Amino acid sequence: MRELKIFLVVVVFTGLVYWGVEPYAHSVMKPHVAPANFNFAVEDIDYAKSVIASKELALDEAQKSNDEKRIQSARKDLELAKENLVKNERLWNEVDKIDFSKADAKKGKEFFEGNCFACHGIKADNMPANITDSSLGVIPPDLSSAANLYDEKFLAALIMHPALALKVDHKFGDAFIMSAYNTETSGENQETVNANVANVIAYLKEVGVKFKTQEDTAIQKEVEAKYANLTDEKQKIALINKDVAFAKDRATFIEACGRCHDVKYDNFLTPSNHDDLKNYLGSVPPDLSMMIRSRGEQYLHDFINNTQKLLPGTAMPRVGLNEESQAKVISYLEKVGDSKKEQRENLGIYVMIFFVILSILAIGWKRSVWSKLH
Numbered sequence: 001m002r003e004l005k006i007f008l009v010v011v012v013f014t015g016l017v018y019w020g021v022e023p024y025a026h027s028v029m030k031p032h033v034a035p036a037n038f039n040f041a042v043e044d045i046d047y048a049k050s051v052i053a054s055k056e057l058a059l060d061e062a063q064k065s066n067d068e069k070r071i072q073s074a075r076k077d078l079e080l081a082k083e084n085l086v087k088n089e090r091l092w093n094e095v096d097k098i099d100f101s102k103a104d105a106k107k108g109k110e111f112f113e114g115n116c117f118a119c120h121g122i123k124a125d126n127m128p129a130n131i132t133d134s135s136l137g138v139i140p141p142d143l144s145s146a147a148n149l150y151d152e153k154f155l156a157a158l159i160m161h162p163a164l165a166l167k168v169d170h171k172f173g174d175a176f177i178m179s180a181y182n183t184e185t186s187g188e189n190q191e192t193v194n195a196n197v198a199n200v201i202a203y204l205k206e207v208g209v210k211f212k213t214q215e216d217t218a219i220q221k222e223v224e225a226k227y228a229n230l231t232d233e234k235q236k237i238a239l240i241n242k243d244v245a246f247a248k249d250r251a252t253f254i255e256a257c258g259r260c261h262d263v264k265y266d267n268f269l270t271p272s273n274h275d276d277l278k279n280y281l282g283s284v285p286p287d288l289s290m291m292i293r294s295r296g297e298q299y300l301h302d303f304i305n306n307t308q309k310l311l312p313g314t315a316m317p318r319v320g321l322n323e324e325s326q327a328k329v330i331s332y333l334e335k336v337g338d339s340k341k342e343q344r345e346n347l348g349i350y351v352m353i354f355f356v357i358l359s360i361l362a363i364g365w366k367r368s369v370w371s372k373l374h
Helices: 002-029 040-065 068-096 105-115 152-160 169-175 190-226 233-257 274-281 291-295 297-305 323-337 341-373
Strands: none
Touching (some): 040 152, 190 233
């Protein structure tokens, strides 16, 4: 009976820590935020409204303190938050008016060559990049895979107002490295701007299909060559499928995140110069090898979707991936940083069974010994 009481005390305190203390600590260290939303118009407007709500609370607290300096600062923050909401509503209203169904990829290529080619290459269409170093702060991305990584509306917002779409307007404002293309910057009417944006995205979609075919073929060929001498056909197929899946996840990560971040556990180093990145962003972006272990899958889902929700004021741009691409990036980080997860979880069941059996045997042995003494 004494052992049972001790066991119950341990269970109660373990439960208190697990369901009480730990969730509280987690809520303080990692405040709850709305989950990742891939409807970026809704995400951005809802987030902007939540910022206004928090700034209104801050103003109320400032007014209660009767600190005039604090009150003025809170009012300024609230005004900026309201201006940000107006900007986001205007941007996404403009995006909603674009008719992507009437886009012309051929005209989109012409627009790209005349306006985007100065910084961006498209290797899938034999357009090498003109800028191949990070002298601007970061290496400009090749856009062969852009339409595979992002949905059309996010791409449109990115073209029309890149700093706002990427959530870095608070840091860069109109001085952001990527030029905006809209009625104000181009001097063209809204109809022309919308048509050009739709056309260039249609071109990127066309290129994206070609790029994906080329990439998938190259990955499949490389992996099959790796296991060409394996005689066990069943094992060979399993290993090929596993490596192909990993290679595709890795390729997506490199396209989406590889211009800034290292993954040293996978021997991947960003081609951008660390000093350039530090001058551009304010600090060197972290190595992501163990990010899945230190932050967790849910945190990464929310952070990639909208960096400002979890690190307000950060200089890291929102990644803005579509749901499929984001899942691949996190899958890659999990395979690299937590490669033993499946084995660990499977082993955990057997460990628990072992301790249950051990406890039963220990109790039985103890009773047997004490029964002879009494």
